[in-house]
Amino acid sequence: MNPQLKQKKTGLKIISVIMAVLLWAYVVNQGSAASGQNVVQVALDYRNIPEGLTVKGPDQVNVKLWGIIEKKAAVKAYVDLSGYEPGTWEVKVEVEPGSGAILATAQPRVVQVTLTGQEERVIPVRHEVVKNPPPGYELLDVSVSPDKCLVRGEQGTISKIERIVAEIDLSQTTDITAHTVNLQACDVNGRVLSGNYELLPRQAIIHAVVAPKRAAREVPVTVITDGAAAPGYQVTNVSAHPALIKIMGNSNVVDNTGDIKTEVLDFTGKAQSFQQEVSLQVPQGLQAFPARVTVNVTIGEVDSGKED
Secondary structure (H helix, E strand, O other), X not given: OOHHHHHHHHHHHHHHHHHHHHHHHHHHHHHHHHHOOOEEEEEEEEEOOOOOEEEEOOOEEEEEEEEOOOOOOOOEEEEEOOOOOOEEEEEXXXXXXXXXXXXXXEEOOEEEEEEEEEEEEEEEEEEEEEEOOOOOEEEEEEXXXXXXXXXXXXXXXXXXXXXXXXXXXXXXXXXXXXXXXEEEEEOOOOOEOOOOEEEEOOEEEEEEEEEEOEEEEEEEEEOOXXXXXXXXXXXXXXXXXXXXXXXXXXXXXXXXXXXXXXXXXXXXOOOOOEEXXXXXXXXXXXXEEXXXXXXXXXXXXXXXXXXX
């Protein structure tokens, strides 16, 4: 080969390399200027997870980019787990740099991933009242829907779940209400478990029936009278039968009720003893047993004294 021609080709190669280096430097500088930074943090995606296995590994990695990077470029990082078996593995991170990037690398380039067997269990849902109803009210009934929960995840974690709990706050509840609450997986000591598992469903609806607290006790009957017996006669005794009755209802009302009064019994013009059934004046919110009583009234002549 002609030495001059060979020398000319060598010179062209050197010039090509120099131009490539200069172009690369230009692109890198332009990329940095366009994006302001060339390292982005992206979520790490786990692809092709073998059936029946769960994954434990980093949630994010850094990706270093070179080129003219658009601000909205869709940069993706992932690991391909196809063909892997249970165990701990070092897996290469793959990058999809998006438009504008001529080079992209993950930091770190390899991540540690643990694959474990997956277990499923169906566990009943229990409700737990964390705050009671207001004073004077009580919980009469409660139902949870659904009443069972599917738990799926790592075998080691699933084996520790003792119960699924739906907590409910009744501090502002005074009637029938529906509460949508999050479900929690708890161990034998009642602690909420953390780990790689999922609850299906994640929430439950609790229907709670709250009503005024009821109480019962016996109280005396007070006979209310009006008028006077006929001239020359006087009332010597008034008694109710039964003398004690049972009242039942709102505990606050029951506790503050000292007696139950009868309807007014009129003595006007009465000249002899009599017996009469009367109704009771029962405060609102209470029930009385019995609702009526019999009043016995004794009337006698006025003793005018012995003559001298």
